[in-house]
Amino acid sequence: MHLVKHLGDMPTAGTALEGTAPPSAADLQPMSDPDFSLTSASGPRRGFWWLVALGLVAVMAVVCATTFVVAWNRGLAQAQQAAGGRVDRYAANLKSTLDRYEYLPALVALHPFIHDLLANPTPANVDRANRYLREVNDRAHATATYVIAPSGKALAASNYNQPDSFVGAEYRFRPYFQQAAEGHVGRFYGIGITREEPGYYISQPVMQDGRVIGVTVVKLNLEWFGRASHDASEPVMVADENGVIFLSSVPAWQYRTVEPLTSKLQAQLEATRQYYRKQITPLPLQPEAPAFLRLTGRLPEGAELIRVGERTNATRYLQVSRDLVEPDWTLMYLTPVEPVMGAARSATVAAAFAFAFACLLLFYWRQRRLRMMEMLRSRRLLEAAYDQLERRVEDRTADLMATNEQLQHEIVDRTRAEAELRATQDELVQASKLAALGQMAAGITHELNQPLAALRTFSDNTRILLERGQHGAATDNLQAIADLTERMGKITAQLKLFAGRSRRKVVDVQVRVALDHTLALLRPRLGDVLVELHWRIPETEAVVRADELKLEQVLINLVGNALDAINANEPARAGRIDITIGPIEGAQAPSNQLSIAVRDNGPGIPPDAMPHLFEPFFTTKEIGQGLGLGLAISTSIARDFGGSLSAANVPGGGAQFTLTLVRADVTSAASL
CATH class of the missing domain: 3.30.565.10 (Histidine kinase-like ATPase, C-terminal domain)
Structure with a gap:
């Protein structure tokens, strides 16, 4: 209030002097200066402002487009870096698992039990080899370990005592047997013909005097890798040298191909029965449209933008691949680019809002300049109104003081009422305690009626038995009376359950x-x-x-x-x-x-x-x-x-x- 009065005392242009008349209505008319009024602009000036507006829209479009491209490329690079780290971890995990079992069939091939079995497959040698293979397989935590004769027939297996044992099965058509029979290490992923369970097969030749006398095979179950991805929105899959996806965190993508198979490859898969009874169909992986790539810019090195599905609005993924050596597999990691697209859209919208805010700020500055000029003209009216405001404040202060005094009286009355209420509550608590004590006494009386009646009966019987000289029966009655007395003591201690929990x-x-x-x-x-x-x-x-x-x-x-x-x-x-x-x-x-x-x-x-x-x-x-x-x-x-x-x-x-x-x-x- 006093600050306003000081402002009114400042010697400014247009201020009413002491003793002058109040401002008239003519003094409050808006300014008519053409330099500060938008409404007084001429026709050519309005055309100029239209051109300025169109120019601002064009600049906003350029800013938004640049922001989108920069945000998209930056987000895609970050997504590619994160996906590269994850795919490297998955590849290292898979490779370490395969390498851990790489030498197991070679060690089994050196054991004398295996050589005795291949030299003379008698029942005793077969049983001894079966038990040895089961022990090795259990210790290595492999899926199965078995020995194949040169004829292609399995002679012994770690699952010999199971209904679906590999013993007696023919494996001449399997590539891993053919490779080991030629003296090489065999590596093969396929679906078993006995259990119809997929697995990775590692085979080693059993050598004697420079010739192959048999083949040892270790089967590993790699289905755990398909479940290794903790996020279902970021699929992980592994394809073999033919482009068949045999491991995938998305079950619907398993046993699909990255690209259509040739008739020669289809015939080869049917001959080797690699994917036994599985229908191999292409997975609709579509590379991103060139127009979209031209719009958004080039991709980071080592990444590929694809769509999964035939539709143009199918889910887009950033694919990062790693090639494994021995076996010749490809590990693919797909991360959705929708978050990157959403971030780019958000950045674009933010840039549009920032640009619009800057334009509005400029417009606000111009309008504020006009407003300040109008405020100089309205100042005289405000000075006249200040006096009236002071009188109203004084009246309001008097009303507030009266109200405050009334509130003080009400506070005293309420404090007294609260004290009376607390006293009443204390009396109610005391009455509740007395009622609980009466309830306990009544409960103890009720619960002791039956034991007291039994005590009376036992005491009368004891007196009669003593008169008759039946001391043994009297002793039993006295023991019963002692038990009842102890029971009555427990009753008095435990009947508090009704009044409160113990x-x-x-x-x-x-x-x-x-x-x-x-x-x-x-x-x-x-x-x-x-x-x-x-x-x-x-x-x-x-x-x-x-x-x-x-x-x-x-x-x-x-x-x-x-x-x-x-x-x-x-x-x-x-x-x-x-x-x-x-x-x-x-x-x-x-x-x-x-x-x-x-x-x-x-x-x-x-x-x-x-x-x-x-x-x-x-x-x-x-x-x-x-x-x-x-x-x-x-x-x-x-x-x-x-x-x-x-x-x-x-x-x-x-x-x-x-x-x-x-x-x-x-x-x-x-x-x-």
């Missing part, structure tokens, strides 16, 4: 043992109730991952609830409880889970109670007979061990509770 102790638990303990605890209540166990799997395999005490707690709750339901039956109806143990039924049921179903013939579960059955403190029993925590605790225990607990009414009356748990490994459970 550390689990998951072991392999035999369901039969847990059921025996459960029925022993509930024996006083069973009375005349008929209890039947049904096993759909052997008892030795009914082992689950759980805690034995907690599993017994769940079973006590389920069987106890069944007994309570049976007591509600009519007097004439006998009580019955069926316990079924087996795998979960159903096509989609998991095989690693076990179900324990407890079924009674009571009146069943009322429909209105079914949705709330597993809620804490919900019970259908009369007051004083239950707290409604048994099923809630059982559900928490089952869920803690990766299982579940469900309930349903069964046809004919009664209810069924199904406990699902994770089965333990049968092998480890057998050692329990």
Whole structure:
């Protein structure tokens, strides 16, 4: 605000003097100077500007074309350099693999087992040579190693004990056999006639007294090379001396030719059965059109621009090749040039934008010059408006001060409300703690009812047994009382699962043992109730991952609830409880889970109670007979061990509770 006032005090031309009248509308008219106004240009001047615009368009076209050619050539050179490094690595990797096995057939040809076999192919010599070849082949990690007699028949092979063994096969027609039979090293890539698997064959003659008495051959599987390219968009392929692509990272290009085969070469391939049962067809590799090359400039040395496909818009590749010596193969690496083309387009667009930006900057500079002249004329109006702005600022400042004072009062009120809220939250936390303590006390009372009843029964029985002098039985009852006491201690320590999670102790638990303990605890209540166990799997395999005490707690709750339901039956109806143990039924049921179903013939579960059955403190029993925590605790225990607990009414009356748990490994459970 003060800076503007200082500017208004500066003595400039056209500034209103003190005591003069405010600027009139005539003073604010736009400038009419023909040197700075575009609208006042004459007809010839407009023609001049049209020529300037056409010249700028022509210059932009030249800049864009030059940028595209330079960016294309630079990107192509970089792509050729990167592709050359990759193709050199692939060639070195392939060559090192071939050289590593180059001397293996020669070493095999020197072994006396091979000479004995070729001199006298008895069964003993054949068996000894087979075992030797298998050992050599396993140690060298080759595909196959075999020995061929001068007649062309394979006498021994490393795969002699396999159904598709090379033993007995004829190889007279193979070039690698013919070359070795003439005393030279044979190298050949083709598809095997026995297994129909492609491979690279290296053969060596077996010499004795200056003559060839046999041929040793090592076969290598080179299919791994076709999968060596980590990027499917940059194919790698290897062609033989005839131009047939026998290795390729693109499966559809394998066994295709770089150029059409002559009738002589086709006849030669059929005679040697080099590519057994494969249809050899040309791969549509088209060199790039000369017009495109003239447009973009020459290619880097050692590179070739090709298209794969008959269409003119087919994918363009930069092909970099390397020739291998022994064998006479050609390794070709194709890298797509679309990224180079995209980079050249982007550079061209960037150059066009830069040129357009420069033109716009020049136009902006001229317009700004005109605007500055207009601002000099408008300055007097701005000075008059500054005073009005200052008055408005003062009024606004007063409003802001009033608003600020109001906000201060609101902050004080909110701080007080937040303090009251924190106090209320503390009271709620304390109330939640007291509720949790009450829930724990109720849960402990519920879980200890059954052991206490069993303790009473065992103590009464012990007193009677002592009166009768049956000290052995009394001792057993006392031991049972001690076990129950220990169990009650564990219950009080572990019933915290319902209120909060504790550390689990998951072991392999035999369901039969847990059921025996459960029925022993509930024996006083069973009375005349008929209890039947049904096993759909052997008892030795009914082992689950759980805690034995907690599993017994769940079973006590389920069987106890069944007994309570049976007591509600009519007097004439006998009580019955069926316990079924087996795998979960159903096509989609998991095989690693076990179900324990407890079924009674009571009146069943009322429909209105079914949705709330597993809620804490919900019970259908009369007051004083239950707290409604048994099923809630059982559900928490089952869920803690990766299982579940469900309930349903069964046809004919009664209810069924199904406990699902994770089965333990049968092998480890057998050692329990």
